[in-house]
Amino acid sequence: xxxxxxxxxxxxxxxxxxxxxxxxxxxxxxxxxxxxxxxxxxxxxxxxxxxxxxxxxxxxxxxxxxxxxxxxxxxxxxxxxxxxxxxxxxxxxxxxxxxxxxxxxxxxxxxxxxxxxxxxxxxxxxxxxxxxxxxxxxxxxxxxxxxxxxxxxxxxxxxxxxxxxxxxxxxxxxxxxxxxxxxxxxxxxxxxxxxxxxxxxxxxxxxxxxxxxxxxxxxxxxxxxxxxxxx
Numbered sequence: 001x002x003x004x005x006x007x008x009x010x011x012x013x014x015x016x017x018x019x020x021x022x023x024x025x026x027x028x029x030x031x032x033x034x035x036x037x038x039x040x041x042x043x044x045x046x047x048x049x050x051x052x053x054x055x056x057x058x059x060x061x062x063x064x065x066x067x068x069x070x071x072x073x074x075x076x077x078x079x080x081x082x083x084x085x086x087x088x089x090x091x092x093x094x095x096x097x098x099x100x101x102x103x104x105x106x107x108x109x110x111x112x113x114x115x116x117x118x119x120x121x122x123x124x125x126x127x128x129x130x131x132x133x134x135x136x137x138x139x140x141x142x143x144x145x146x147x148x149x150x151x152x153x154x155x156x157x158x159x160x161x162x163x164x165x166x167x168x169x170x171x172x173x174x175x176x177x178x179x180x181x182x183x184x185x186x187x188x189x190x191x192x193x194x195x196x197x198x199x200x201x202x203x204x205x206x207x208x209x210x211x212x213x214x215x216x217x218x219x220x221x222x223x224x225x226x227x228x229x230x231x
Contacts, residue, residue: 004068007065009062009071017052019042021042021050026039035185036091036092037090038063039088045084060075072092094168094186098167098168098185101167102164103166104163108136125149125153125154134149143190145191146191146192153194160174171192180196182195198211199215206231208228208230
């Protein structure tokens with residue numbers, strides 16, 4: 001933890017400078033299913049050194065951790081009971097932002113959606129944004145881009161009625177469960193990628209998609225054999 005370089009930045013990624021007066025004894029970092037989290041305390045004056053960025057350390061600024069190459073959205077609380085210091089907590093940028101944007105009355109391939117005048121059959125990902133679930137969801141936050149989608153996911157169609165649920169919660173629960181996929185977020189460019197958790201048959205004329213168990217069996221000698229159950 002002592003070797004982490006903490007750089008304060010604006011929300012457009014402009015870097016303001018390195019934070020110097022960090023109390024390394026309070027610096028904690030962890031990674032969970034809800035993203036990266038960081039916390040620490042910083043002093044206005046430490047060892048007779050003034051923190052040059054003190055007045056720019058405010059809520060919703062970004063913090064870039066150089067060694068991790070991850071950006072955090074930070075929140076700040078002040079404590080001047082004994083000495084002037086700020087307590088900083090941060091959540092990785094994409095998880096923080098996508099958890100704050102909620103979907104309301106969003107219908108995907110439901111009867112209500114189909115009855116709409118401009119309805120198009122919507123698959124997981126499509127070159128036509130109006131027929132792409134990911135594009136329709138991320139139209140709510142247009143500064144995000146879809147970086148990569150496994151081709152095996154693209155043409156799958158599912159139905160959803162979404163109301164009062166954040167984009168992040170939808171992706172990580174209903175969406176990932178229905179499509180059997182996982183999402184990876186990149187805080188460096190506000191992008192999302194989707195990867196298939198299932199195995200796809202390599203035979204182009206087949207393309208059967210199943211979990212790993214569906215592609216394996218054990219022969220009489222106890223060897224694990226990989227084969228497509230369909231072809």
